[in-house]
Amino acid sequence: MERRAGLRERKKNATWELLKATSLELFTERGYDNVSVAEVAAVAEVSKATVFNYFPTKEDLVIGGMRHHTGDAARVVRERRRGQTPHAALREHYLHLLERGAPQTGLSDNPMFLKVQGLLASTPSLMVSAMDYRRRSAVELAEGLIEEGNPALTARLVASQLMHTQYILVEVNVHRVLSGDPIEEIRAAAVTAAEHAFGLLENGIGDLMRREGDPPADAAFTADGCRVDYTPGETEAREAAERVLAEPTDEMLKALTDPPR
Template identity: 75%
Template sequence: MEQHTGLRARKKNATWGLLKSTALTMFEERGYENVSVAEIAAAAEVSKATVFNYFPSKEDLVIGGMRHHTGDAARVVRERRRGQTPHAAMREHCLHLVEHHAPQVGLSDEPMFLQVQRLLIATPVLMVSAMAYRRRSAVELGEVLMAEGHSRLTSSLVASQLLHTQHILAELNIRRMLHGDPVEEIRAQAVGAAQHAFGLLETGIGDLMRRDTEPPAAPDAAFNRDDCPTGYEPCESEARDAAERVLADTGDELLQALTDPRR
């Protein structure tokens, strides 16, 4: 029975991997919105129903894995040890993920992971869905903090700051991964980045980046050097009205001569 179950699990994993790799390759080649689920099924030589058995929606073929991690931050904070703050627990968790090259912090060099990241950057609709997952993570974390007796406002602010900090750190790592930087080099610098980022949450922004000099005098980017709106072009009616006003000026003898109907 154990051998049969193991074989069935391996077959399911193989089918899952085939469908995902097929979809990612087609999305990269033709664009996410230009590939249908039916075409993916045909390329993988399975039925459309089989695809939906493994992936409830088309976007799940790319970012479905994110749904399994929306509760991670809430769990880490809920299970933190006595005397530990939420940001300290999240920093410890983030450093643990960095140490193990986890994809959640952008430190995986697996081809499939990098494919997903390239597609996210190139596909706004997928980026919006990914943001929704991150928003769900913040909501779940906020609920944990409210359950501990903190106000909704404070809980929401803390949850959002913690999750967005982790997201920015992961995004920096991902961009370097896609650039082709060595993963060990990225990991070493990611440790310092995480310490710095969560340190700001711990100590607060305070006087950081206070301006000590007067701001530089710079022209308004919305206007050119002639004080005309940048990129402004008069419409046809405005141009016609201006021409009529000029032609109606009887004080310009040259214009009168040029527009004389008898010429």
């Protein structure tokens, strides 16, 4: 029984790997929006139903793994030691992940990981979905802090700042990896960046970047926040008119835009 169970598990893992690799290859070659799930199934020589058994949606073929990590931050904070702040717990956890080279930190040169990141950068719909997973992480973290008895507003502000700081750190790492920088070189800089970023959260922004001189001459704004020389709707109206006049669609417009007529 154990041997059969082990065989089934290996077969399932092999099928998952096949579908993942096949889809990423097709999406990278032809573009995510230009490949259907049916085409992925055909190339992998399985049924469409089999694909959906392993990946409930098309986007899961690329970023489905993010769903399994939305609760990570909330769990780390919930399990933190007595006397430890949420910020300190997440910093410790993130540095530990950096040391391991975990993909969640963006510090990976695994070919499959690189393809996923390339598709994220080139596919707006996937980027929006990834941003929603990140939003869920912040929501779950805030809910955990609220359950501890913290004020809702404070919990949401803290969760948002903590998670967004981590996302920026990850994005920097991903950008360097995609640029071809050596992993070990990136790791050293990533640790320094993480200490700096979480240090800002711990100590507060305070007087950081206080302007010592006068603002640039062209930076004048009115009391309602608009630039002094800004006329509401003017730019938008001009751009819309230029688009319409560039492609007249009926006789009246043609007459108006054709001087001889």
